[in-house]
Amino acid sequence: MLRNSVLNGISRHRVAAVTGFLLVFPWLMPYEALAVNVLIFGLYAMGFNLLFGYTGMLSFGHAAFLGVGSYGTGIVMVHYGWPWYLAIPAGVILASLFGVVIGWMAIRTRGIYFSMVTLALAQCVYFIFYKAESLTGGENGLRGIKLETIDFLGLQIDLLNPTNKYYFLLIFVVMTLWFVSRVLSSPFGAVIETIRENEKRSAACGYDVARTKLVAFVLSAAICGLAGSLRALHLSVVPVDSLHYLTSGQAVMMALLGGMGTFFGPFVGAAAFLLIEDVVTNITKYWQFVAGAVFMTFVLFFPRGIWGSILHWLRQR
Amino acid sequence: MNSNGLSTSVPASTGPGGAIAESAGSPVQKAAQPILATENVTMQFGPFVALNNVSASFESNKLTAIIGPNGAGKSTFFNLVSGAFAPTLGRIRFQGRDITGMAQHEFARMGIAKSFQITNVFKLLSAHENVRVAAQMRRTRFELLRPRADLKDLIDQADALLHRVGLTGLRDKRAGDLAHGQQRCLEIAMALACEPQLLLLDEPTAGMSPEETLAMMDLITSLAEERTVILVEHKMKLVMGICQRLVVLHHGEVLAEGTPDDIRTNDEVKRVYLGQSI
Numbered sequence A: 001m002l003r004n005s006v007l008n009g010i011s012r013h014r015v016a017a018v019t020g021f022l023l024v025f026p027w028l029m030p031y032e033a034l035a036v037n038v039l040i041f042g043l044y045a046m047g048f049n050l051l052f053g054y055t056g057m058l059s060f061g062h063a064a065f066l067g068v069g070s071y072g073t074g075i076v077m078v079h080y081g082w083p084w085y086l087a088i089p090a091g092v093i094l095a096s097l098f099g100v101v102i103g104w105m106a107i108r109t110r111g112i113y114f115s116m117v118t119l120a121l122a123q124c125v126y127f128i129f130y131k132a133e134s135l136t137g138g139e140n141g142l143r144g145i146k147l148e149t150i151d152f153l154g155l156q157i158d159l160l161n162p163t164n165k166y167y168f169l170l171i172f173v174v175m176t177l178w179f180v181s182r183v184l185s186s187p188f189g190a191v192i193e194t195i196r197e198n199e200k201r202s203a204a205c206g207y208d209v210a211r212t213k214l215v216a217f218v219l220s221a222a223i224c225g226l227a228g229s230l231r232a233l234h235l236s237v238v239p240v241d242s243l244h245y246l247t248s249g250q251a252v253m254m255a256l257l258g259g260m261g262t263f264f265g266p267f268v269g270a271a272a273f274l275l276i277e278d279v280v281t282n283i284t285k286y287w288q289f290v291a292g293a294v295f296m297t298f299v300l301f302f303p304r305g306i307w308g309s310i311l312h313w314l315r316q317r
Numbered sequence B: 001m002n003s004n005g006l007s008t009s010v011p012a013s014t015g016p017g018g019a020i021a022e023s024a025g026s027p028v029q030k031a032a033q034p035i036l037a038t039e040n041v042t043m044q045f046g047p048f049v050a051l052n053n054v055s056a057s058f059e060s061n062k063l064t065a066i067i068g069p070n071g072a073g074k075s076t077f078f079n080l081v082s083g084a085f086a087p088t089l090g091r092i093r094f095q096g097r098d099i100t101g102m103a104q105h106e107f108a109r110m111g112i113a114k115s116f117q118i119t120n121v122f123k124l125l126s127a128h129e130n131v132r133v134a135a136q137m138r139r140t141r142f143e144l145l146r147p148r149a150d151l152k153d154l155i156d157q158a159d160a161l162l163h164r165v166g167l168t169g170l171r172d173k174r175a176g177d178l179a180h181g182q183q184r185c186l187e188i189a190m191a192l193a194c195e196p197q198l199l200l201l202d203e204p205t206a207g208m209s210p211e212e213t214l215a216m217m218d219l220i221t222s223l224a225e226e227r228t229v230i231l232v233e234h235k236m237k238l239v240m241g242i243c244q245r246l247v248v249l250h251h252g253e254v255l256a257e258g259t260p261d262d263i264r265t266n267d268e269v270k271r272v273y274l275g276q277s278i
Helices: A002-012 A014-028 A032-054 A063-078 A084-106 A111-131 A162-184 A187-197 A199-204 A209-235 A245-258 A265-281 A287-301 A305-316 B017-024 B074-081 B104-110 B127-136 B152-164 B180-193 B210-223 B236-240 B260-265 B267-272
Strands: A149-152 A155-158 B036-045 B048-058 B063-067 B089-094 B112-115 B198-202 B228-233 B245-250 B253-258
Touching: A002 A014, A002 A305, A014 A032, A014 A162, A014 A265, A032 A162, A032 A187, A032 A209, A032 A245, A032 A265, A063 A084, A063 A111, A063 A209, A063 A245, A084 A111, A084 A209, A111 A245, A155 A162, A162 A187, A162 A209, A187 A199, A187 A209, A187 B127, A199 A209, A199 B104, A245 A265, A245 A287, A245 A305, A265 A287, A265 A305, B036 B074, B048 B074, B048 B089, B048 B245, B048 B253, B063 B074, B063 B236, B074 B198, B074 B228, B104 B112, B112 B180, B127 B152, B127 B180, B152 B180, B180 B198, B180 B210, B210 B228, B228 B236, B236 B260, B245 B260, B245 B267, B253 B260, B253 B267, B260 B267
Parallel strands: B063 B228, B063 B245, B112 B198, B198 B228
Antiparallel strands: A149 A155, B036 B048, B036 B089, B245 B253
16 A cells, blocks of 8 residues: 555656756766766656557657757857857757658558658768868767856856766756656647557547657657757767667667666666776677666566566565 | 459549539539538449449438448448548549548548547546547637646537437546447547548447447437538448438449438339348
């Protein structure tokens, strides 16, 4: 009884619960830069999860939105000298526009075809940015994104301090958590779940499946774009492989590892994945082998993922 | 089979005279306009003609059954008038309006709701949420930031509909965990949640036990008191007692239509249903 009411309380106040965890999270990590990475990739996986876990569309091209978000923010800062508070929205908007175009083309297909079309279109984006050297730095990536201190209401915040940087980025993550939570419990959130469950039935209920999918796709792209934008500020460069299909694969792995269709899962997945990378690279450079083995174990034996399995276990007991 | 010599490649717009004349002319406003009408509807799947030149009309506030032996084209007819796909030739009108080729979701928004032959529910969602989300369509579709818990009337409406189909006690159960007959009832509640003027049911008693079948027939009779119901049924005996009108399909064509008494005494129908008591 008590356990159930605690569980219900957590799920009702999921934004507060996740925020609380993320507030203490840096103290649980071996070093802060890793915590910052988990924050950014958790946000990325969350955007992906909105599409995959809640709407039931498996995209293999989400690196496009992470990368375009990064480049959008980076380009306006490096080439046009925009301040960070305009550069972040610029990255998000650019990623959303790419989301409209890619989504508009990809939602005509279903299942594995949808995955393949998103993969192909994301590769197109990769080569466009790779070739546009004067704007993007091509192979070397976009360098020279500087954000060392910010003035906030007369308060000087030194972002070279990783702890400060973490909490600065956390503000954006918490705002997104709130937004996604609201979307999921909105009427629209109910509709995307019906599309995941049964497209035909959803259409027979009077919902325009194609349009709903497109809106979900663009929202997902915008969130991944924000993650990319924050990543550009964090790394102060945009590596071209942020658009690479392996980065798309990371979103899939993180979401599945953490638990698709759960609110907190993407952050758990991002933390697990990046910790494996961090720990195993100290032992062998073939860390991807270990990550792959762990991933396959989860897909085969714990398809609910880490957080999904924990939730299931707590509810069953 | 292809008696009036239609070729597979003829597009709808250049179809036989009937279709053009009907769609070009202004809709005739008669006193008793049928709620649903098909005009020379033909449906071909490759070389196979599933429906051939079917014209039928359905009056408001009546319970009409479409019957026929296996392969008669009942399900094809159902899919056409419920918007699952568009006919190869011919027009479909709803309240006088040409709705041929409209998207599935537009059918529901106009007031045509359906239940599927093979049960189609949102399996991972609760029974209540299944009905609630169906009821939500009339109110809101793209609201992103308002909590759906605020829309109390929809929650109550879903509860009332669950009560109507006898699923109140199973409100919070996952739809996928319900028994087959219960899922069929749930589907009817979902169809009702769209507040349809026209309710289309495709073999609503398929796979049900005799007791469940009787309860379903009672439910359908009571639903038909408030709106138009068209029922596709394989078992003729089942619908004879409750419907006001019957349309008998055979080999993709209308074999007979009329009241249950007309159908019972129709020689053609007797021949098709040879050996079965009507």
